[in-house]
Amino acid sequence: MASDAPKPPRKLLFAKYFVAMFAAVVVPLLVAGASEAWLGYRDQRARLSELLSLEARLAAAEIQNFLEGISAQLTWMVHLPWSSGADERRRLDGLRLLRQVPSIMSLRLIDGGGKERLFVSRIGLNRVESGEDFASDPSVVGAAGQRVWLGPVTFQGGSEPFMTVAVAGNRSAVGTAVAEVNLKFIWEVISAIRVGRTGEAYVLDRPGRLVAHPDISLVLRADESAVRPLQLLRAAAAAQAGQAIAGRDLDGQMVMAAMATIPMADWSVIAKQPLAEALGPIYGALWRTGILLVASAILAALLAYWLTQRMVGPIRLLEDGVARIGAGEFGHRIHLTTGDELERLAERLNDMAGELALSQERSERIGRLKRFLAPQVAELVDQAGDDRVLDGRRVEVVVVFCDLRGFTAFSARAAPEVIISALSAYYDALDRVIAAHGATLISFLGDGVMVLVNAPVACSDPALRAVTMACEMQAGVRQLLSEWRKAGHELGFGVGLAMGPATVGRIGSEGRFDYTAIGNVVNLAARLCASAKDGEILVDREAAHAVGTAVVLVEQEARALKGFDQRVPVFAVGASPSNAPA
Amino acid sequence: MPVIGYLGPETPERTASRLTAFREGLAEAGYVDGRNVAIISRWADGQYAKLPALARELVANNVTLLVAPGGAEVALAAKSAAGNIPIVFELGGDPVALGLVSSLARPGGTMTGVTSLSVEVSRKRLEFMSELLPTAKLFVVAANPTSPTVNSQLKNLDAAAVALGLELRVVNASRSDEFEGIFTTARSIGAGGVVFTSDPYFAYRSARLAELATRHAVPAITQALDFPVAGGLMSYGGDFRQSHRHTGIYTGRILKGEKPADLPVQRVTKVEFFINLKAAQALGLTVPPSLLSSADVVIE
Numbered sequence: 001m002a003s004d005a006p007k008p009p010r011k012l013l014f015a016k017y018f019v020a021m022f023a024a025v026v027v028p029l030l031v032a033g034a035s036e037a038w039l040g041y042r043d044q045r046a047r048l049s050e051l052l053s054l055e056a057r058l059a060a061a062e063i064q065n066f067l068e069g070i071s072a073q074l075t076w077m078v079h080l081p082w083s084s085g086a087d088e089r090r091r092l093d094g095l096r097l098l099r100q101v102p103s104i105m106s107l108r109l110i111d112g113g114g115k116e117r118l119f120v121s122r123i124g125l126n127r128v129e130s131g132e133d134f135a136s137d138p139s140v141v142g143a144a145g146q147r148v149w150l151g152p153v154t155f156q157g158g159s160e161p162f163m164t165v166a167v168a169g170n171r172s173a174v175g176t177a178v179a180e181v182n183l184k185f186i187w188e189v190i191s192a193i194r195v196g197r198t199g200e201a202y203v204l205d206r207p208g209r210l211v212a213h214p215d216i217s218l219v220l221r222a223d224e225s226a227v228r229p230l231q232l233l234r235a236a237a238a239a240q241a242g243q244a245i246a247g248r249d250l251d252g253q254m255v256m257a258a259m260a261t262i263p264m265a266d267w268s269v270i271a272k273q274p275l276a277e278a279l280g281p282i283y284g285a286l287w288r289t290g291i292l293l294v295a296s297a298i299l300a301a302l303l304a305y306w307l308t309q310r311m312v313g314p315i316r317l318l319e320d321g322v323a324r325i326g327a328g329e330f331g332h333r334i335h336l337t338t339g340d341e342l343e344r345l346a347e348r349l350n351d352m353a354g355e356l357a358l359s360q361e362r363s364e365r366i367g368r369l370k371r372f373l374a375p376q377v378a379e380l381v382d383q384a385g386d387d388r389v390l391d392g393r394r395v396e397v398v399v400v401f402c403d404l405r406g407f408t409a410f411s412a413r414a415a416p417e418v419i420i421s422a423l424s425a426y427y428d429a430l431d432r433v434i435a436a437h438g439a440t441l442i443s444f445l446g447d448g449v450m451v452l453v454n455a456p457v458a459c460s461d462p463a464l465r466a467v468t469m470a471c472e473m474q475a476g477v478r479q480l481l482s483e484w485r486k487a488g489h490e491l492g493f494g495v496g497l498a499m500g501p502a503t504v505g506r507i508g509s510e511g512r513f514d515y516t517a518i519g520n521v522v523n524l525a526a527r528l529c530a531s532a533k534d535g536e537i538l539v540d541r542e543a544a545h546a547v548g549t550a551v552v553l554v555e556q557e558a559r560a561l562k563g564f565d566q567r568v569p570v571f572a573v574g575a576s577p578s579n580a581p582a
Numbered sequence: 583m584p585v586i587g588y589l590g591p592e593t594p595e596r597t598a599s600r601l602t603a604f605r606e607g608l609a610e611a612g613y614v615d616g617r618n619v620a621i622i623s624r625w626a627d628g629q630y631a632k633l634p635a636l637a638r639e640l641v642a643n644n645v646t647l648l649v650a651p652g653g654a655e656v657a658l659a660a661k662s663a664a665g666n667i668p669i670v671f672e673l674g675g676d677p678v679a680l681g682l683v684s685s686l687a688r689p690g691g692t693m694t695g696v697t698s699l700s701v702e703v704s705r706k707r708l709e710f711m712s713e714l715l716p717t718a719k720l721f722v723v724a725a726n727p728t729s730p731t732v733n734s735q736l737k738n739l740d741a742a743a744v745a746l747g748l749e750l751r752v753v754n755a756s757r758s759d760e761f762e763g764i765f766t767t768a769r770s771i772g773a774g775g776v777v778f779t780s781d782p783y784f785a786y787r788s789a790r791l792a793e794l795a796t797r798h799a800v801p802a803i804t805q806a807l808d809f810p811v812a813g814g815l816m817s818y819g820g821d822f823r824q825s826h827r828h829t830g831i832y833t834g835r836i837l838k839g840e841k842p843a844d845l846p847v848q849r850v851t852k853v854e855f856f857i858n859l860k861a862a863q864a865l866g867l868t869v870p871p872s873l874l875s876s877a878d879v880v881i882e
């Protein structure tokens with residue numbers, strides 16, 4: 001029980017507490033955080049999808065408007081049939097158109113016959129009635145087929161994006177208006193778009209050339225292969241119509257993108273936002289959860305540490321106390337004021353130590369008694385668990401005396417080993433009987449023995465018990481006597497018993513205690529024994545009355561006994577004097 | 583702090599509006615002089631021959647990049663001095679033809695910038711004069727023989743004259759004391775008016791030219807809006823505010839680490855036509871509706 005190295009358990013307790021607290025605090029938080037993050041991510045993704053699609057659609061609508069605006073202006077140029085001569089009014093309209101629509105670099109009007117009638121330009125010289133044949137020009141052919149024709153995007157000087165827009169009148173006679181449009185003007189639409197903080201939009205034509213981008217230099221570079229990532233984004237977005245998709249931007253950054261088409265030109269507008277920014281709120285939430293987790297973990301650890309310390313201190317105190325009590329320091333007391341079960345445990349241990357102290361004191365006392373008392377009495381005290389049975393009192397007892405007849409002569413004749421062995425057998429025989437009847441062997445004195453019944457241990461019907469015991473003693477010793485006689489030793493055995501009040505108790509000095517009985521009854525019993533012949537059991541009147549008819553008792557003639565003024569009535573157990581051997 | 587070397591062909595006063603536009607562009611790219619960028623300027627005060635030396639001076643000041651606004655001369659002077667220092671130019675004309683960059687889309691070297699359409703539209707100025715004065719068949723073309731773009735412009739004008747059925751007389755002027763001769767020549771040969779080629783030297787001296795034109799009562803058209811604003815008749819040219827603003831933006835982008843080789847040369851989108859009706863009235867001219875409807879700004 002006593003442990004001198006109490007370190008390992010402390011750690012163990014800490015680990016247990018920590019794991020428990022950590023799990024209790026962190027696991028629910030983790031689950032909550034993870035689910036919140038997942039739901040947030042889903043919502044944000046849906047919201048972003050919506051936002052990006054909306055921005056792309058808005059930009060597409062504006063660019064569509066831009067192109068429709070141009071074609072509407074051109075339609076105005078082709079609503080009247082041509083006269084044969086120069087048309088001054090149309091020239092003015094053309095000049096006005098250039099002023100009103102800054103993106104148109106030049107305007108060419110072709111009549112129904114495919115001849116150029118008017119050309120006005122911001123850069124080149126204006127021409128009137130040049131009559132040049134444009135009948136087979138793709139723009140004229142295209143406009144004749146679809147009324148509004150948009151040419152492919154071209155890069156002037158390998159850099160500046162332009163496009164030809166041709167519009168045919170509703171009758172062939174009114175001809176076709178062909179405008180050269182500077183697509184850099186779309187930049188204003190595109191650069192005005194901001195998705196979130198840094199999100200933006202760009203426009204690709206059908207073959208995948210960059211038509212507009214907030215960074216105009218990307219457009220001016222006219223490098224189709226350099227914008228490959230933008231084309232891939234478009235391809236991915238087109239595959240998931242109306243949904244934002246994730247992909248890589250020009251610089252390899254992850255972005256979310258959604259697409260809308262400009263039906264008139266068959267171009268695509270793609271709105272994109274860096275993933276890191278788009279999912280910013282989610283990262284924010286994750287960060288918050290993370291910080292909360294860390295804070296909770298620290299709190300749990302601190303709490304666990306504090307609680308464990310609170311536990312470990314008292315537990316070590318208890319451990320120490322138990323070790324000391326175990327080592328015999330019964331006076332040790334464990335002082336705990338935790339107000340909980342531990343305090344109660346300490347109190348229990350203190351009580352235990354008290355009881356142990358008492359019990360030890362008692363066992364010491366008994367041990368001491370055992371040293372000084374006759375073993376039989378000591379044993380009795382031991383059984384009783386208390387030496388108070390030995391305290392002096394006055395009780396009704398039956399005193400039994402017995403001794404061997406002719407022992408003095410025998411002891412004078414026989415060798416000491418024979419004497420000792422004979423006595424040993426004699427005592428053995430008596431002892432068994434006495435023990436069997438719960439009587440107390442008070443003293444040996446040579447061959448004489450004094451036995452007390454009903455003290456110090458009370459019993460029922462002591463007289464009968466004593467008489468029965470005496471009979472068995474006689475029977476037991478008789479066997480021995482016959483053996484001894486065969487060996488030539490003439491020995492006999494007599495018993496006397498008397499009943500009456502006596503003072504019983506411990507007597508003696510510090511060095512030696514004896515338990516004995518004092519009183520007339522003792523003398524009477526001793527005299528009766530002395531008066532008994534071999535094989536005879538003499539009983540006084542008190543005992544005889546007490547026995548009644550349970551045993552056959554024969555009243556003998558009252559005898560004069562030493563120390564008794566009058567003759568004492570005497571009873572003998574069942575047998576007549578003639579039975580006794582001579 | 584990065585340092586911009588600003589190579590000015592004239593004086594700060596003459597280029598005030600252009601400087602403002604440049605600073606706007608620079609601010610758009612996130613740079614403000616004195617806060618996160620320093621600007622060192624050298625001014626040639628119209629003596630373009632000094633430009634290469636001034637450019638070297640700037641380079642000696644360990645500038646991060648050179649800004650060369652106001653024409654091909656400035657860009658070429660900067661190129662001669664800069665070595666590996668990036669240059670952002672602003673000019674009218676074709677930078678590929680001038681040998682400044684290998685292509686508009688991929689400049690390739692240490693230079694990029696903005697080009698206006700002024701040089702290309704010289705012929706349009708002749709067209710406008712002819713439209714204003716339909717009876718006149720002879721016009722004076724004022725040219726600066728020291729300008730790197732003068733030959734291409736004269737060729738362009740000659741072709742236009744043929745197309746319009748006009749005759750041209752070229753009068754050279756490379757110093758301001760030669761300006762007067764342009765107008766006296768116009769008057770002496772009975773020319774309908776003077777068409778100025780695109781040239782920064784002329785542009786920066788619009789006020790002086792306007793004054794001479796008014797004094798000699800000669801109709802004239804230049805590239806710069808400063809001319810009609812100062813009382814001259816007409817102007818047609820690229821929007822220099824736009825070109826200088828873009829120059830500022832490009833300067834900022836290069837300061838941020840982009841390479842001039844990767845920045846395509848930008849062309850301005852806007853060409854402006856100014857007419858001063860008061861000047862026309864003073865000259866006894868009626869401006870036809872075709873010109874009025876083409877004009878972006880009519881000064882009354």
